[in-house]
Structures are given as structure tokens and as C-alpha cells.
Amino acid sequence: xxxxxxxxxxxxxxxxxxxxxxxxxxxxxxxxxxxxxxxxxxxxxxxxxxxxxxxxxxxxxxxxxxxxxxxxxxxxxxxxxxxxxxxxxxxxxxxxxxxxxxxxxxxxxxxxxxxxxxxxxxxxxxxxxxxxxxxxxxxxxxxxxxxxxxxxxxxxxxxxxxxxxxxxxxxxxxxxxxxxxxxxxxxxxxxxxxxxxxxxxxxxxxxxxxxxxxxxxxxxxxxxxxxxxxxxxxxxxxxxxxxxxxxxxxxxxxxxxxxxxxxxxxxxxxxxxxxxxxxxxxxxxxxxxxxxxxxxxxxxxxxxx
Amino acid sequence: xxxxxxxxxxxxxxxxxxxxxxxxxxxxxxxxxxxxxxxxxxxxxxxxxxxxxxxxxxxxxxxxxxxxxxxxxxxxxxxxxxxxxxxxxxxxxxxxxxxxxxxxxxxxxxxxxxxxxxxxxxxxxxxxxxxxxxxxxxxxxxxxxxxxxxxxxxxxxxxxxxxxxxxxxxxxxxxxxxxxxxxxxxxxxxxxxxxxxxxxxxxxxxxxxxxxxxxxxxxxxxxxxxxxxxxxxxxxxxxxxxxxxxxxxxxxxxxxxxxxxxxxxxxxxxxxxxxxxxxxxxxxxxxxxxxxxxxxxxxxxxxxx
Numbered sequence: 001x002x003x004x005x006x007x008x009x010x011x012x013x014x015x016x017x018x019x020x021x022x023x024x025x026x027x028x029x030x031x032x033x034x035x036x037x038x039x040x041x042x043x044x045x046x047x048x049x050x051x052x053x054x055x056x057x058x059x060x061x062x063x064x065x066x067x068x069x070x071x072x073x074x075x076x077x078x079x080x081x082x083x084x085x086x087x088x089x090x091x092x093x094x095x096x097x098x099x100x101x102x103x104x105x106x107x108x109x110x111x112x113x114x115x116x117x118x119x120x121x122x123x124x125x126x127x128x129x130x131x132x133x134x135x136x137x138x139x140x141x142x143x144x145x146x147x148x149x150x151x152x153x154x155x156x157x158x159x160x161x162x163x164x165x166x167x168x169x170x171x172x173x174x175x176x177x178x179x180x181x182x183x184x185x186x187x188x189x190x191x192x193x194x195x196x197x198x199x200x201x202x203x204x205x206x207x208x209x210x211x212x213x214x215x216x217x218x219x220x221x222x223x224x225x226x227x228x229x230x231x232x233x234x235x236x237x238x239x240x241x242x243x244x245x246x247x248x249x250x251x252x253x254x255x256x257x258x259x260x261x262x263x264x265x266x267x268x269x270x271x272x273x274x275x276x277x278x279x280x281x282x283x284x285x286x287x288x289x290x291x292x293x294x295x296x297x298x299x300x301x302x303x304x305x
Numbered sequence: 306x307x308x309x310x311x312x313x314x315x316x317x318x319x320x321x322x323x324x325x326x327x328x329x330x331x332x333x334x335x336x337x338x339x340x341x342x343x344x345x346x347x348x349x350x351x352x353x354x355x356x357x358x359x360x361x362x363x364x365x366x367x368x369x370x371x372x373x374x375x376x377x378x379x380x381x382x383x384x385x386x387x388x389x390x391x392x393x394x395x396x397x398x399x400x401x402x403x404x405x406x407x408x409x410x411x412x413x414x415x416x417x418x419x420x421x422x423x424x425x426x427x428x429x430x431x432x433x434x435x436x437x438x439x440x441x442x443x444x445x446x447x448x449x450x451x452x453x454x455x456x457x458x459x460x461x462x463x464x465x466x467x468x469x470x471x472x473x474x475x476x477x478x479x480x481x482x483x484x485x486x487x488x489x490x491x492x493x494x495x496x497x498x499x500x501x502x503x504x505x506x507x508x509x510x511x512x513x514x515x516x517x518x519x520x521x522x523x524x525x526x527x528x529x530x531x532x533x534x535x536x537x538x539x540x541x542x543x544x545x546x547x548x549x550x551x552x553x554x555x556x557x558x559x560x561x562x563x564x565x566x567x568x569x570x571x572x573x574x575x576x577x578x579x580x581x582x583x584x585x586x587x588x589x590x591x592x593x594x595x596x597x598x599x600x601x602x603x604x605x606x607x608x609x610x
Contacts, residue, residue: 086486087486181392182530182531184527205507206510206524208527214600214601215527216602217601217602218524218602219511219522219523220522222488222513222520224487226487295519296519296520297523298523298561298565298606299602299603299604299605300603
């Protein structure tokens with residue numbers, strides 16, 4: 001089952017204790033797609049500027065992604081530059097240049113409107129809502145956001161969340177939007193905003209999944225050398241949503257396995273800059289790491305050998 | 306199989322967002338014993354002052370603990386007062402009064418020298434070593450410590466660690482002693498100090514267990530209302546060591562189950578002040594929570610129904 005993902009395609013400049021990379025391919029839609037593609041067809045809805053290097057589009061196409069809904073507009077591509085220090089848990093943003101994102105109006109083709117799985121990566125909640133409304137009969141809609149929208153467009157975000165099934169947030173965002181400090185209470189409060197399923201990403205501390213029917217807690221896969229955490233959350237969401245789209249169900253066992261795949265994908269993403277590690281990634285690599293994760297986290301997942 | 310635990314028996318004054326309790330029963334040996342007793346016989350080696358309330362000793366005895374090696378000395382009982390704010394993750398110590406701990410010289414009876422399982426809770430590493438040396442043929446020795454000893458008696462601590470099998474630390478202590486920021490690397494480095502097994506407690510973020518043969522990561526049990534986290538780490542260690550002493554082995558499946566029992570015990574400890582929640586605790590309560598934990602953490606533990 002194919003996934004439509006709305007989000008950013010960006011040029012990132014990243015500094016970490018392991019080095020500096022300038023203007024590398026990044027953005028929420030890219031990181032999401034790089035893991036989701038291992039489970040499902042993926043179509044990206046995004047905008048880039050005139051300056052966007054052609055080879056990046058070629059790269060995405062070669063990865064099997066549908067880039068027909070990536071539009072190129074007059075202006076500059078969205079750029080982010082930031083730095084990670086010490087424990088690499090949070091980024092210090094040096095600079096954000098919205099460029100063509102400022103006037104982005106996604107046009108969804110008739111074919112894309114038929115998509116059953118929709119992932120709304122971090123972007124203006126008004127645009128997220130427009131895309132939801134253009135869909136014909138979506139089966140599952142997941143939404144990610146960030147503190148900027150919680151602070152500056154809270155009402156729009158809340159309005160959009162009502163139309164979704166899964167809210168994906170990091171721990172800080174979940175606390176901020178729910179105004180609850182305890183994550184378990186936060187998750188419960190967030191279901192009252194609309195989405196019946198809440199996925200709270202805690203970075204190196206794993207993930208908490210909450211629904212009225214069941215909750216799950218999973219630790220992160222222990223990574224010995226974190227090179228660049230940029231996009232880990234979106235890569236997680238890609239693995240999670242990708243597996244759900246492949247499985248075509250959301251029962252508890254499927255959700256648990258989707259969470260484990262998200263965990264694995266994120267752990268691979270952080271081992272190199274940008275898409276360095278997800279570039280050559282194959283299903284067999286995922287399954288290998290899944291078996292190891294299953295073992296060290298003591299999970300009763302039914303993984304193919 | 307009985308466990309000998311060396312540590313503190315204290316009077317704690319604790320302030321948390323849920324209230325204030327003055328001079329309640331606390332200390333590392335007490336919290337350890339309150340969970341270990343559910344799996345194994347436990348003998349406490351500790352000292353209290355003349356001011357120590359008799360009813361506390363009666364309480365410990367009624368819990369089935371062997372208190373014959375708790376000596377009463379001239380002077381005051383060890384007192385700690387502290388406060389937890391906001392996310393309750395770390396204590397602000399207001400006051401520490403060592404009292405009788407200052408001249409504590411544990412005398413181990415011949416019967417206690419025969420114990421096979423020894424837990425050295427946080428106390429001066431020189432005293433910890435004395436107790437190790439007085440044992441006849443211990444099967445498993447675990448040691449906990451804290452940042453005070455890492456800073457002030459590092460060489461003594463390192464000398465003592467060489468004689469142990471399991472080092473139990475929180476994430477901050479593990480980083481401090483190993484001088485490695487990444488916890489996985491830290492654990493690996495710590496095995497080079499002697500203990501073949503490293504247990505790193507990450508509070509609300511769960512636990513990492515490392516040995517050359519296998520590693521485990523487990524999330525914490527999600528607690529909706531944390532009342533008082535004092536002693537959670539020792540209660541964890543009690544559940545962990547208690548289960549090992551009961552199982553009389555340290556293969557990977559036993560370690561995993563011991564970690565899960567430690568997790569459950571700690572989650573129960575934090576739901577009330579002091580020993581409020583571990584007081585009435587029964588094996589059947591543990592097993593009930595274990596089944597729920599198994600479910601929400603997706604664990605393949607073989608728990609009795």
C-alpha cells in the first residue's frame with residue numbers, strides 16, 4: 001500500500017562532534033521516505049527552489065521514490081543549519097531559511113488523492129489540513145509537528161489534529177501541547193484532541209505508544225557511535241508508518257512490530273550524516289538488526305529469520 | 306538462597322510535589338531489602354544511632370528480614386534530607402548528617418560469612434572491601450556506589466570493584482567513572498575495571514545491562530503518579546539481586562527476568578513515600594505487574610500466570 005508524505009525537502013548544514021557537512025540532502029519528507037521505502041511505495045509532496053541540485057532529485061528517484069509531486073518554485077530551497085554538542089540529544093539551530101516554503105501550496109494529483117496512508121511531516125498545520133481535505137478516502141493519517149507550531153499556531157494545529165488518527169511527537173512537544181509533565185498523562189490528554197493513537201519519541205530513551213486499547217514502551221536500540229541525529233525522528237516515523245502500510249492493519253501486534261522497525265530505522269539513520277546510512281539500506285539489513293534488537297530488548301516479535 | 310546486604314539504614318526527610326515527610330525510615334540497605342525479601346532471605350549489615358526509633362527495627366523484623374547484624378552505636382543515626390522538583394528525576398540534597406556512619410566497622414558473624422550472595426549498597430568503598438574480604442566463598446558480589454566516592458575515593462572504589470561480579474550504577478555515575486559519554490561504551494569500559502556485568506540504571510528511562518556475552522535494554526514501567534523516587538535504584542537492585550539469588554544462576558534468560566523484576570519493584574517503590582508501597586507488597590502483586598509490563602514492553606518473559 002502506497003504512502004503519501006507531505007513535508008520538507010531541504011539542504012542541511014550540520015556540525016556534530018564527528019564533523020561538518022554543508023548543504024547535504026535533508027528535510028522531514030526525505031528522512032521519512034528513506035526508511036518508509038523499504039516497506040511500501042512512497043510519494044513525496046514537497047517544494048524545492050531553483051537552486052536545488054538536480055542530482056538530489058536523481059538520488060531520490062533512484063531510491064524508488066515517486067517525486068512527481070515535488071514542485072520546483074522560483075526562490076531558494078529551505079535551508080537549515082545547526083549543531084549538536086556533547087550527548088547529541090538536542091540540536092542548536094544556527095540558521096533557518098524558509099525560502100520557497102513560505103508560499104508553498106501543495107497541489108495533489110488525482111492519483112495521489114487516492115492514497116490510503118498519509119503522513120504529514122512537520123510543516124505549517126494549515127497546509128497539513130489542506131492536504132488532509134484533498135484526500136478521497138484515507139485509511140490512516142499520521143501527523144508530526146514541532147514546538148514552533150505549538151507556540152505560534154496552536155489553534156490551527158489543534159484543528160488539524162482532530163482530523164488525524166496518529167499524533168507523532170517528541171517528549172518535549174508532547175509535554176508542551178498537553179501541558180502535562182508526566183508522559184503517560186500527556187499521551188492520554190493528547191488523545192482527547194482527536195488522534196486515537198499517540199506516539200511519543202524519546203530519542204536515545206526509546207518510545208512510548210499510547211492508545212485507549214493498549215500502550216507500549218520500547219527502549220532505543222543502543223548505538224555506540226552517533227554521528228548525526230538529524231532526521232532520526234522522521235526516519236523512525238518512516239519505518240513505523242511504512243510497516244503499518246505494508247501490514248494494512250493496526251492491531252496491537254502490528255503496532256508493536258511497527259514501533260520496533262521505526263526504532264531500528266532511526267538507529268541506522270544516526271550512524272552517518274544525512275542519508276549516508278539509509279542510502280544503501282536493504283530489508284535484509286533491517287531484519288538483521290531487528291533480530292539483534294529483539295534479543296537485547298527481550299521482545300517477543302515474530303521476525304522472519 | 307540468602308543475601309547479605311551492606312548499606313545504610315537512615316532517617317530521611319523528603320519533600321516532593323506530593324508532600325513532605327520527616328524522619329521516615331530509609332537508607333540503601335532498607336530499600337534494597339524491601340524488594341529482595343520477596344525472593345530470598347535477606348540479612349542487613351548496617352549501623353544505627355541511639356536515636357533510632359525501636360518501631361523501625363520492629364517493622365523490618367516483621368517484614369521477615371534478619372536484622373541481627375544491624376548494630377546500634379553511641380551517636381546519631383545517618384540522616385538525609387532532600388527535595389525533588391518538577392520532573393522528579395534528580396534530588397536536591399539539603400542536608401546530610403553521617404552520624405554513626407562515620408566510625409562504622411561492620412562485624413560479620415560466622416553465619417553471615419557463609420552467605421553466597423552479597424550486595425554492597427552505597428557506602429565507603431573501604432568498608433565494602435572489608436566485607437568482601439570477610440566472606441568465605443561468595444558466589445555473586447554486586448556493588449553500588451555514588452558520585453561522592455567516585456570523586457573522593459576513586460582509587461579505593463576501583464580497588465574494591467576488582468573484587469566484584471556486578472557493578473550497579475546510574476547513568477551519571479557510569480559516565481563519571483568510565484569517562485565515556487556514550488553509555489554503551491561506558492559499560493564496556495567499566496567491565497575492564499573488574500566486574501564482568503554492568504547494570505546501568507537510567508531512572509524513568511529504564512536500564513542497560515552489559516556483559517561481554519550479552520546486553521539487554523529495558524524501558525521503565527510507566528508510572529502515572531510518581532510520589533517519591535527516593536530509594537528507587539536500591540529497590541531495583543533488590544528485585545534484581547533477589548531474583549538472581551532465588552534462581553541461583555546468571556544465564557541470559559535469568560538476567561533478563563531479574564532486570565524486569567527490578568524494574569517492577571522500582572516502579573512500585575516510587576508510588577508512595579519511603580517504604581509506603583513496598584510495605585504491603587506481595588509476590589502476587591509483583592507477578593501481576595510483571596504480566597502487564599511484559600505486555601506493554603512486548604517482552605518474551607516466561608512469567609507464572
